[in-house]
Amino acid sequence: MSNLGVAYGKGMTAWVGSEDIDSKTRWMVQSLFSDLGNSIQVDLENENHIDVVTALSGSGIAYLAQVFDTMKSVGVKQGMSEMDAELTVLETVSGVLAIFDNTELSLNDIVKGVVSKGGTTEAGLKTMGVMGLETALKEGLEDTISKCKDLSDY
Known part of the structure; x- marks a missing residue:
């Protein structure tokens, strides 16, 4: 991988x-x-954790890039230029990494720190939850791990 x-x-x-x-x-x-x-x-x-690392890291690059590209496409659909939408998404990603690297906050703490009751982030996360984003990500990663195991049997 x-x-x-x-x-x-x-x-x-x-x-x-x-x-x-x-x-x-x-x-x-x-x-x-x-x-x-x-x-x-x-x-x-x-040893099976090798398959997990493959899913999270090797394949994970594509999964995260897909999420970022989807975010960018929403910006473009709303009238932003491709360049501005991409810059906004990538700077946001950079910001998340900087927060994580420079604080003791967990990823879940970062989410909780952004969400406010009745706010925009809460509304978006609620819709994503109803639409099954977390479930889709988990199942996709599980399928990736399963495929890794299948390939390692050869």
């Missing part, structure tokens, strides 16, 4: 190693992957 973020040092790599691997070897392996982004060690008994 490709992980396009590695080209910019922003990839996520999972590697398998036994629990009894010594710290020097663990450091060497992580150092090998460090220029590509972050890495996590998956223990042998949880």
Whole structure:
């Protein structure tokens, strides 16, 4: 599975190693992957987590880009230029990442911090919930993980 973020040092790599691997070897392996982004060690008994990382990171780039593109298309439909709509969406994404990187807030805390009772965000999230956005994302990721397992059986 490709992980396009590695080209910019922003990839996520999972590697398998036994629990009894010594710290020097663990450091060497992580150092090998460090220029590509972050890495996590998956223990042998949880080797299936490689499939989860593939879904969240490798395929996740496409899923998030699809969400961002959909947001952009709404801006364009409402009369914004393609460039302004794309810039607005991408700066918003950058803002979320900056909040997460520079605070102790969880992703859920960030959502709660934006939502106000009776406000615009609450209205949008309510509609998205009714339309099944969260369910669709979860099921799509589960299908991705399942396909990874199927492919790894070959």
